[in-house]
Amino acid sequence: MTIKTxxxxxxxxxxEQQVARRAIRLAAAHGARLVLAHAIESLPESDPRLPSPANEKAIASMLEAEAIASLRQLAESAAVQVEVEVECGKADQLIERLIRDHAxxxxxxxxxRPQNLRERIFGSTADRVVRVGLCPVLVVKRATDDPYRRVIAAVDFSPMSFAAAQTAAQIAPPAKLELxxxxxxxHTFEQAxxxxxxxxxxxxxxxxxKAQTAYAELRSVxxxxxxxxKIRVVRGDPATALxxxxxxxxxxxxxxxxxxxxAVSRLILGSVARRVLAASSCDVLLAGGAMSRD
Incomplete structure (x- = not known):
């Protein structure tokens, strides 16, 4: 995998300036093109029962101009090619289109952060984008400019977990990677x-x-x-362990x-990923694509 965009x-x-800083650092490290994107979701939906705000187009244009200026300010110190994309609409729809358009x-x-009941039930923009699985998603939680030095990849021997480990190794090649x-x-099986x-x-x-078999498979990965x-095998519920x-x-x-x-798991992130995302103090990389081990 080569990171080009x-x-x-x-x-x-x-x-979320830390998101921009992390993206700029990664783009510089990989010589990649960077697109900073922002969706303006705060415009009220039209309601024929209510009077419309004065000059909706002018309000939207002003908000777009302010967002573009803010993104360009974030990119001022970037030593990489940066494009800025701002639109009015749903964030996940804009992100998905940009991922497809730019490959x-x-x-x-x-x-x-969930903004309403629907997001609390079905997830935030990050959740919805991850579920589509168009490309690996790096969720930035740490406010730091330091490079990644210690990376842990959770491996359940599925193609998806191998893809995540492979992407982590590609994103941070100098880091120490532990599988x-x-x-x-x-418990019911043990009792039986x-x-x-x-x-x-x-x-x-x-x-x-079982532990020795897992060690052998980890060595193969x-x-x-x-x-x-390093490789490590731990006993216990995967979500709790991670x-x-x-x-x-x-x-x-x-x-x-x-x-x-x-259908349910496509609507809601798996419990392991959700619990790790909620509890982690470090950044989290999620990959859904199945990369070959051949």
Whole structure:
């Protein structure tokens, strides 16, 4: 994967200058073209029962001009090619169009904050864009200009998790990359094993065998990625384990693979990704595309 074009979605009203700074740093590091985008969603919807605001077009033009000026100010110090895109409308629709039009390799965005009941149920702009899965999404949560030095990639051996690890390695090649796999043996399964006569020693050997198998698969993934990072296998619920890692301060960036398996999961981000996004103090990379390991 080569990063040639980066889209950075900037919510100016949320003070997301750190999103622009991270995107500018990445664009400079990769010699990529950068598009700073902002959607003006604050215009009231037309209602025939109410008098229309005076000169709606003039109001929209003024808001667009102010947003363009703000984005250009953010890009003043950038030593890369920067384009500015501002439109009135839904942010996720603008972002998706720009990703398609520019064949973007990476979207950089802030975590966002739910603005209403619909967003609290179905997710923010970041959630909606991630679900579409047009390109990897970097959610910026840290207000720092430092490069990524410690990256953790969560690997469940799906093509999506491999894509996330691969993208993380590409985004931050100098960083130390650690591959982590969390596995859990369901309590009901363990109880069933004991009920049919499995001894505790056999159950322990079963757990150890699963851990050793995971280590072997992680070594294979590490070889495919051609990185020299550490590998780690932890027991427990994946979401809980990754949240613990995300809160530990041991990583600047955590990478996750995501996949919508049915109508519900396409509407709402998977529980693991959502919990990590909510709890993490570091940036989070989400990748949904399946990259080949061949």
């Amino acid at each position: 980066i889209i950075a979605a900037i919510a100016l009203e949320h003070g 973007a390799d990476l979207l950089v965005i802030g975590p966002g 982590i796999h969390a596995f859990e043996i369901p 094993m004991l009920k049919v006569g499995t001894s505790q020693a056999e159950l322990d050997r079963y757990r150890e065998a 590490r070889a495919d990625l051609a990185v020299a990072g 949240v613990r890692v995300a809160r530990s301060g041991r990583a600047d960036l955590i990478a996750l693979g995501i996949q919508g398996k049915n």
